[in-house]
Amino acid sequence: MWTRRNVLKTLAAAGGMLATPATLRQAIGATAPDVILRLVAAPAEMAIRSGSETRGLRYTGEVLRGRGDAIRPSVGNLGPTLELRRGERVRIEVVNRTGDPTVIHWHGMIVPDSADGHPHQAVGSGGRYTAEFIVRNPAGTYLYHPHPHRITGRQTYYGLAGLLIVRDAREQDVGLPAPEHELALVLQDRRIGADNQFVFKRTMMDDMNGVLGDRVLVNGIDDAAFKVAPRPYRLRIANVSNARIYKLAWSDGRPLRAIASGSGLFSRAEGVQERPYLTLFPFERVELLEDFGARRDGAEIALVSGEFADVDDMMGSMMGQQSESGRRGGMGGMMGGMMSGGMMGGMMGGGMMGPSQGAKLHVARFTVSPGPRSRARALALPEPEPRVREGKYELRTELAFRHMRGFLNGRRFDAEDMMAVADDERLPVGEASVWTFDNDGGGAPMAHPMPHPVHIHGVRFRVIEHSSGSVPADLRDGMMDAGFKDTFGIFPGERVRVLVTPGVPGLFMYHCHNLEHEDGGMMRNCMFGPASMIGQGHG
Ligand code: C2O
Numbered sequence: 001m002w003t004r005r006n007v008l009k010t011l012a013a014a015g016g017m018l019a020t021p022a023t024l025r026q027a028i029g030a031t032a033p034d035v036i037l038r039l040v041a042a043p044a045e046m047a048i049r050s051g052s053e054t055r056g057l058r059y060t061g062e063v064l065r066g067r068g069d070a071i072r073p074s075v076g077n078l079g080p081t082l083e084l085r086r087g088e089r090v091r092i093e094v095v096n097r098t099g100d101p102t103v104i105h106w107h108g109m110i111v112p113d114s115a116d117g118h119p120h121q122a123v124g125s126g127g128r129y130t131a132e133f134i135v136r137n138p139a140g141t142y143l144y145h146p147h148p149h150r151i152t153g154r155q156t157y158y159g160l161a162g163l164l165i166v167r168d169a170r171e172q173d174v175g176l177p178a179p180e181h182e183l184a185l186v187l188q189d190r191r192i193g194a195d196n197q198f199v200f201k202r203t204m205m206d207d208m209n210g211v212l213g214d215r216v217l218v219n220g221i222d223d224a225a226f227k228v229a230p231r232p233y234r235l236r237i238a239n240v241s242n243a244r245i246y247k248l249a250w251s252d253g254r255p256l257r258a259i260a261s262g263s264g265l266f267s268r269a270e271g272v273q274e275r276p277y278l279t280l281f282p283f284e285r286v287e288l289l290e291d292f293g294a295r296r297d298g299a300e301i302a303l304v305s306g307e308f309a310d311v312d313d314m315m316g317s318m319m320g321q322q323s324e325s326g327r328r329g330g331m332g333g334m335m336g337g338m339m340s341g342g343m344m345g346g347m348m349g350g351g352m353m354g355p356s357q358g359a360k361l362h363v364a365r366f367t368v369s370p371g372p373r374s375r376a377r378a379l380a381l382p383e384p385e386p387r388v389r390e391g392k393y394e395l396r397t398e399l400a401f402r403h404m405r406g407f408l409n410g411r412r413f414d415a416e417d418m419m420a421v422a423d424d425e426r427l428p429v430g431e432a433s434v435w436t437f438d439n440d441g442g443g444a445p446m447a448h449p450m451p452h453p454v455h456i457h458g459v460r461f462r463v464i465e466h467s468s469g470s471v472p473a474d475l476r477d478g479m480m481d482a483g484f485k486d487t488f489g490i491f492p493g494e495r496v497r498v499l500v501t502p503g504v505p506g507l508f509m510y511h512c513h514n515l516e517h518e519d520g521g522m523m524r525n526c527m528f529g530p531a532s533m534i535g536q537g538h539g
């Protein structure tokens, strides 16, 4: 096992061998930051819907030095939006007044591990710390959220989360709508009691399936409505829900045109990706180019999450219908679908079973106001990024959920030794490696087949293979593997292979991003370093 000290020594010793990018050397050096921000996490009372205020947690922020527009205030219970520029040196002072330990992770951002927001970096309430990094990511839609072990789900649910948008001057040549014709939609499903208070965990089902809500807050607001001009918009959509998978669609049936994943624009070769609906797993983001000019003045359209067969098919697995065919087809599939989505929801809606995965949900309303019309321009998407040499290392991770707990290669996060890394959790920096994920189909006793959003810290990767045969038929057309990603969804019985090229050495993490699974220990460390650091038994 590698201890933290060990690792630092190895990384330092190998320093000469590492082709450290200039930006990284500057990050380690003492150059003064361009922007200094402060984020405070604290309890807050928020107007989420009409009636009494909702108690929760919230990030507030201010710019201490540099561009005043590096932080944009938000409404509802969402944290402010951080707007950073590629290449900028950023220092963020994090102040914890939550009453519990916390730490902030910059989801999707490639930062030194000292700034990554690993659970071992959490500070107690009343404490503060500083994160420092250079913005290396391409322009895109990233996130920040808490990452203390075991309470990430609770803190996020009560309101700690925000958008981190990276901008790049080069984006102006693409022909995208300007920032004033951009809308960001952060989707979070919640249960809200009659007194307007959040309802978090109620039953063991919440730990097992993840906490689901029966309504969707958009940017922290219930029943969000947007007035738009009859022209193209850039929509940044982020799923910041603890466990919910969305099947996003327009109420008028128009297809969605995706131009970016969470980690930058699609390349010219990939082009604009048109889908009848989009399947969005927790903490995935997608950017759309939506031409509201194609609708008549005064048109009212809604963004909805369409119904699909409940993939958290508790009843199915309890009744022993665990095979893919049993769950999807024939009597088993019918029973499962009826029980979980329809009948069970109807009989027990808001009761014992709570909201279900796959329920139809309203997301937001858009009204097209009359005005001068303009149509979408042709986009000049960027050239594909150069391919990186493929190395000989390969990792394999098997995901399983048994006895109510999630496992990665049979292991779980070690709260006693938070920096533990196994031999098969290391990758070389600067080479492309294939990392294969297999999701247990649930044949074993006490196994619970379920979908998992998988996330890797500190990298952007490409999905190179998705065994689409196991993706439920009613979600398949919405799967989006184009572009670079940091999070992907994997269904029971499925195999997903990603090509990942770590650029920054250090101790990072990979985990299920269903926040209840993550808090339950379905999370592990991974180490990126020089090839000499990688143990035997690889390749
Ligand atoms: Cu968005 Cu480790 O998390």
Ligand code: CU
Pocket: 105, 106, 107, 108, 109, 455, 456, 457, 458
């Ligand atoms: Cu992350």
Ligand code: CU
Pocket: 406, 451, 452, 453, 512, 513, 514, 517, 518, 522
């Ligand atoms: Cu999971």
